[in-house]
Amino acid sequence: MPEFSKGLEGVVAAETEMSFIDGQHGVLEYVGIAIGDLARSSTFEETVYLLWNKKLPTQAELDAFTKGLRDNYDPPAGVLELVKNMPKDAQPMHVLRTLVSSLALFDPNPNANDVPAAREKALKILAATPAIVAAFDRHRRGEKFVPADKSLGFSENFMYMLNGEKPTAAMARAFDICMITHADHGLNNSTFTARVVISTLSDLYSAMTAAIGSLRGPLHGGANEGVMVMLNELESVDEAEAYVTNKLKNKDKIMGFGHRVYKSKDPRASELQTLARQLAEDTGNMDLYEKSHAIEEVMEREVASKGIYPNVDFYSATTYHCIGLKLDLFTPMFALSRLAGWSGHVIEQLEDNRLYRPTTNYVGPHKVAYTPIEKR
Numbered sequence: 001m002p003e004f005s006k007g008l009e010g011v012v013a014a015e016t017e018m019s020f021i022d023g024q025h026g027v028l029e030y031v032g033i034a035i036g037d038l039a040r041s042s043t044f045e046e047t048v049y050l051l052w053n054k055k056l057p058t059q060a061e062l063d064a065f066t067k068g069l070r071d072n073y074d075p076p077a078g079v080l081e082l083v084k085n086m087p088k089d090a091q092p093m094h095v096l097r098t099l100v101s102s103l104a105l106f107d108p109n110p111n112a113n114d115v116p117a118a119r120e121k122a123l124k125i126l127a128a129t130p131a132i133v134a135a136f137d138r139h140r141r142g143e144k145f146v147p148a149d150k151s152l153g154f155s156e157n158f159m160y161m162l163n164g165e166k167p168t169a170a171m172a173r174a175f176d177i178c179m180i181t182h183a184d185h186g187l188n189n190s191t192f193t194a195r196v197v198i199s200t201l202s203d204l205y206s207a208m209t210a211a212i213g214s215l216r217g218p219l220h221g222g223a224n225e226g227v228m229v230m231l232n233e234l235e236s237v238d239e240a241e242a243y244v245t246n247k248l249k250n251k252d253k254i255m256g257f258g259h260r261v262y263k264s265k266d267p268r269a270s271e272l273q274t275l276a277r278q279l280a281e282d283t284g285n286m287d288l289y290e291k292s293h294a295i296e297e298v299m300e301r302e303v304a305s306k307g308i309y310p311n312v313d314f315y316s317a318t319t320y321h322c323i324g325l326k327l328d329l330f331t332p333m334f335a336l337s338r339l340a341g342w343s344g345h346v347i348e349q350l351e352d353n354r355l356y357r358p359t360t361n362y363v364g365p366h367k368v369a370y371t372p373i374e375k376r
């Protein structure tokens, strides 16, 4: 029998040219470029082009790609009708999962998954999903939908559709950095989910829908909301020490720490820490940053020896809060960005597909006599 690896730890289950992670040394590269360089110098549109084409675009290529996205900012009218029928108290991740799935209903050829068709669908899904999140948030507040502004970039347009006013350049840039840092990350749980689904030659909508379902779990993308809940539980920075040590004593997990692959600080956490600090200062939220920093210091002292450090979700919580996002939109924000990674992986899978079908070790009994029901 092949060796059993609980949680598939250490199992290589795919090849990719998109992101490289060295968990021991805290390295993340997209197509060979350090995540920090992309966060500082790139845009989300350019980063997606890089991930999907395995090269940085020329200006003309970037312009054409950006136009393709902007032309598809508006979801089908039928999807916006569905938004109006969502219960106002629904959780945004459940709405997102439901409505990304519904995009298939308005695609005349939803099952086409030859590579050119999959690339076209990926572009349309990525471009239209921000409007779904923004429209649902406005629907639950009883506000009218704000149509997309095609003159705006991906991040700026999302914030405009959500709030009804254009963000400052600094806020739009901060949001774009979040989009860049969350776009892809090897064979994480949701990306694996997407690859597993498409490996049956199902369709892109099913793969994205399943990946959203995976992402929302608190052990994965849902952790950013858990971090914010924790920060809100602390009345002041002085409580961080007792809070963390008590949790660790009770064997509770501290959200935003630990990672299956990183055994050093997640480089995305370092980028987002710098951003969070700046935004916290600019928006009068230094208490949140200071609480986060105090938690990190206690964790460093207590559990760094076990390879537990902040992951991407830790400082993204403060960042999202300072950008003005509601708590339950944190994980949808992650999804808006990771759609780029999921669809890039789906395309890689389609380019060289083999059905995922691992096996189990059967650990139950054998040769058991069948007992008629009246004798049990």
Ligand code: ACO
Pocket: 007, 188, 218, 219, 220, 221, 223, 251, 252, 253, 254, 255, 256, 257, 258, 259, 260, 261, 303, 306, 308, 311, 312, 313
């Ligand atoms: N806080 C405290 N202890 C932790 C934490 C944490 N956040 N994470 C791991 N540990 C401890 C475990 O208690 C365990 O200790 P033990 O050996 O004494 O029993 C040990 O580290 C190994 O933990 P596992 O859960 O087995 O590690 P695994 O690789 O399966 O888990 C995971 C990785 C799920 C991310 C885990 O670290 C965790 O639950 N973190 C909190 C949730 C979180 O932040 N998730 C986001 C991850 S990043 C992302 O998905 C975008």
